[in-house]
Amino acid sequence: MALEDYRADALRCTRCAYCKWIPFDLIKSWRFSKGCPSVEYNHFHSYSAGGRLVTALSLMDGRSTVTEAVKESVFKCQMCGNCDVTCKMCRYDMWPIEALHELRFRLVDQGHGLAQHQPVMKGFRSLSNMLNKPKSKRGDWAEGLDLKRLSKHKSKLLFHAGCQYSHDPDLREAVRNAAELLKKAGVDFAILGADESCCGGRAYHMGYKADYQAAAERNLKIWADAGVETVVTPCADCYHTFKRLYPESGSSVAVIHMVELIDRLLKQGKISFTKALPMRVTYHDPCYLGRQGEPYVAWKGKEKKIFGQAVVYDPPRPRYNGAKGVYQPPRDVLMAIPGLELVEMERNREAAWCCGAGGGVREAYPEYSMWTASERLEEAKSVGADALASACPWCEKNFADAATRNGTKIKIVDIIELVYQAL
Amino acid sequence: MAFSKEAYRELEDIVGERHISNDPAFLDSYAFQWLAELVRPNFSHYMPRPVAVIMPACTEEVQRIIKLCNKYRVKAKPISTGWYHWAAPLKEDEETLQIDLRRMNRILEIDERNRYAVVEPYVICAQLQAEVMKLGLNINIIGAGASTSIVASACAYAGMGPSSFWMGNNSDNLLGMEWVTPEGEIIRTGSLGSGNGWFCGEGPGPSVRGICRGWVGSRGGLGVYTKCAIKLAHWPGPTEYQVKGTLPGYRLPIQENFRVYTLAAPTWDAWADIYYKIYDNEIGYIFHRQYALAGADLGPALWLTYIDPEKTLNDVEEAVKRKDIQDLTEELRISFQFIMAGRSIREIELQDKILDQILKETGGWKVQRYCEKDMAEFTNTYMQRLGHKHMNFVWVGGYLGSWMQTGTPDWVKGYVPVAIKGLYRDAAGGNLVQCGGDALMGNGSSIAGGGNMGLEQFVSYDPADNASVAAGTQHMRDAIVDAVANGFPPGKEAMYLQVGESDEQIWNALRRTPQPLAFHFQRKIKEAFDPNNVGDRMYATLPSEGKP
């Protein structure tokens, strides 16, 4: 769809400001009632979904032009999707996050992409990762694990490590643990190693749709050639990209997050815990695994009116409102670890506060990114957690950086690591 | 002296460059307001642009900003949560500075023993309610819902809501408040001004607060309210608002000492009888006609679809054809939501007994389907926090209120048939949502303790469709004609329409009110407290004759 396709949505926005908060029914305190990092940090209405819809309208109508302020208001947002959940609390006819994507695509197409994103995008195009790391090093994480390579072996199940796990030595242990765990459970899988490339999701969220599209096509071809039927990934960003974006590009590959697979293996008795981990852990729902991690539903249709003016879609449009994200598997896994006490932060599941890393924010606005992460760490501290666990390397990286910066003692852990330790 | 670069720089010095903007797109995000399209030329969704938007962090910054507005003769338009077309600048030829108070967002104090909380303008109802519930206390959340500013509803509006029946209006609950006048003076009302704390909003002697709330509330037209204390009520429920279920149909479990009912009456006369008996018997915690907002013809189909997360609005089309839904629709024609809370189990049981007797005496009934666990728990969620108030817009994103005016239940039941007939007629052409003639929603009470209430037609139109917008505007005009023809004053629609009218049109309307003297007094108040005319015309005045 194009930005113009969301014009009616924008006109039907009533500036109710639900997009700035978590769902009101879930508010348990003043401190943790806010849902939109962007407007909390930057304050102007233009930094909320509602405000950005007006910006889109204003630009489309020629009432304003793309200034530095406009660019910042459009891109200084993690695209965490809280607005998309809260808007749909009361509205069936709005898709704000999709409109915001289209606004970014439009700005990038018009040459208004952020300068701060250019080095990353350059690396994405030439090195196939979002971290400007040598392509040849991508598979180094698997050294010594004796994992099947898709280039040599056909496999129905592909383990996709993702850019951050592949290239960040601090996170490498988690992904190695994941692979070992799968082996231990007797799962037959393969990896792409150095041939693995970025899913393209982060490029998409930054507004580079064509770049994303190229990545998607490349990956889908490799998968198809290798007979991949299912992709498992420990990265929430990759998960979302494969699960929600790739089907638009023709993918019919099943997608599963590593934590879902662990949950299944546990429940099937293929792995079990033998060690206790006596710690108080809180779980951070990654945006792309949680509220934006809902299964893709194909839809192509158009608006129609019933009862005179009520707006519906023909055929009915899927309702992505966060309800069907991957929420329970990580919790079940954590609760199954002996001695581990799982405590919930106030904002959880569809109402989780973003880690701050998404949408190109970590790359372009580090201060804001760190502030967003720090807010979440404060929330984790408020429930007395020893550790904050997540299921996304981007979240973990951002939290770890913020914790180091702030001197916060809370431990940032990958759920895979906890599982591995308890085996 | 007009708004200049120098003025901008001076404002920037107050708040820092991060907190002021004159970027056209940013300004458009403040000019764009719900309802604008109903009253603006060419169905424009934009009110006039402010010259800049500024975000102060404290009262002293507000004061300095207002003083600069006086210096540069720029209008000051404060908003807290900022909703409705009157939240924006009103006239193209009035340079207006939009003061966005969202950085003033702290709960300053909660005094549990003396039952009050002190808040800044951007504290919303849901936040304060969550905090005070931890202490077993509650606040009246106004009809516009959980997202609204307490300071705004208490200081600048009457602040009524579904719980006003028991908890009172926010204007009743207003204790001390801090007000930066349009001249930039800081006035602290009641006990606060004398340094005696926040607990009383009156006096000494006559209460200065008596001038603050104008004809339609002050609505940013008479300075800025920067803090207020609000009286808290008892909350006999859980200390955490622990909802269950899947969004959007979250469900708040019903405690043993609560009852959540939807009650119905065979006729509007019987409905009024039920009301008076509830009023006399002093039962009930929340009293509201909520679900009617979706229209009496479609309401049950909509709500039962809404609480099912698998469904979308498309499913309503099929649901209305179902026999059980059709039967329920008839059963719910004259209904309302009623929540009772007991300080003890024995008290709630007695309230129940009293309610049963009232229904027996009046021929009313409990609507079984809506009292079943799923709907009752959803109703509990909805009414206790009002976190779904934006359902007003569920059909298509545009809603306007017509008819809203308050009086006794007997008086209100008098305008119900006129309002129903009018909406059926105006929606017949298909340019308004055809949800039934009765989309009358309203609080069980417009004043503390009950006895006075109003119902408002929730008329849905498509803001993205000019024909529908035009029908909405026409409906408002029709409603005024209907009202006057039937001996009722114009309701909320007149207030909406006036935003788009010229000063002369408004003055003519005000002159025709039965007692225009009030507007002359408001003019004098404005002259005394706003000599440089920094506030806009939302604080409605009439010019001294011959001298507009």
Added chain:
Amino acid sequence: MDNKKEQLADIVGSRFVSDDPAVLDTYARDNSFVLPLKPWFVAQPGSVDEVQKLVAWANHSSTPLIPVSSGPPHFHGDTVPSAPGAVIVELSRMNRVLRIDRRNRMTWIEPGVTYGRLQPELVKEGLRLTTPLMPRPNKSVIASLLERQPTLIARYHYSFTEPLRSCGVVWGTGEMMYTGEAGSGPLSLEAQWSMGARHSDPKGPGATDYVRLLTGAQGSMGIVTWASVRCELIPAMRKLFFVPATTPESLIDFMHRLLRVRLGDEVILVNNTQLAYMLAHQADKVAALTKSLPPWLLIIGIGGRALFPEERVDEQQQDLVELAQTYGVRLASGIHGATTNEVYDLLLAPSREPYWKLSYKGACEQIFFLSTLDKSREFIDTVYHTARIHNYPESEIGVYIQPQHQGVAHHCEFNLPYDPRDFNEVSNIKQLFSKASEALVSGGAYFSRPYGIWADMMYSRDAQSTSALRKVKRIFDPNNVMNPGKLCF
């Protein structure tokens, strides 16, 4: 002067204008220590039209007007002229109960309607008004409400203007306006009634809040010519309970809880002296009675209205018993020296004659203000301490604490009887009154109704509000004809 008399006679009729020195003298002073000053005339208008003409005439002739609705004795100096040449606008002729509406529980009254007069009328309809504590029978209901006198049932006190709703007012400009819901209709009650308006909403016209300018104004803004007032159902069944205590602070948490959960109608805290003053018809009984009563007493009334009144009372009683146990206080249905019936009778009726506060020594100085309940002990100590300094016996200070605004604010009242014929006693009480008031104000007591010397004390603490009030006054009474010299005007 004679000319003025004629002009007044033209307005209200010669029968209703008086310059009889004896009559004037009754308005020249009251039971307070404000300086006496004789008015020039007393005029008794009989209609709204006459009131309006009087105010217009006052503006034209620069004559101060002092509205007086209640009969004597007066206590706070608000009806004593502060400016020479004043005319007392005595409103007792306007004494009609205009309407009682049982279904909507509203009554419309004129300013001359007194508690003694109104309550029996309401009883016929099964209604009553919550009243101040034992008001004198000739106390004007409207005056009491406008002065924000505390009423006995805090849970009905949703706002400080309760139960006052709409008013007809002739402002100091001479212009007539209706406030509240009535402000949105024509200037005719009959016309509005016929349209179905019942004036239960205090907001108005529109959403305006003009009634708050009339309350606490001591007649300085205008003259209220009628008011609509919300009534309550008379309980079909009632019970009264006592909670005796040796100190007031031991009752405060329990009171907070009662008020919070709205359990009970009347929730009143008094000391033994206060209750003795209320109960004792003869002065010589007071001392013994005081001694026999517990030092402090919380009085709790519960009532059953409308359906199932007995069960209502039972349920409240059981909740009350449980709550008392939780808070470790003793609930008594009687105490030595007073029965619950006796006390309930006092609470439900106007004062006996002569007015109860005068029956002990012939005069009574009153100090009252608002506070939160948790601070009340400090203020009690302040008054006791000041009394000791002035050799006023603590045992003669009646203390009355009345929750207001549903228990957020509390009216704290100290009654200090004295013999008005004893010069030394008068002089001492005058000093005590002044010193105690100063100490209370500096200690944080909020004199929201600043009569007499309290006005300067309060307004000097808040220059901005005072300036704002003066601006307001200039709008509604530009020539300062309405009770000039009071408050900050």
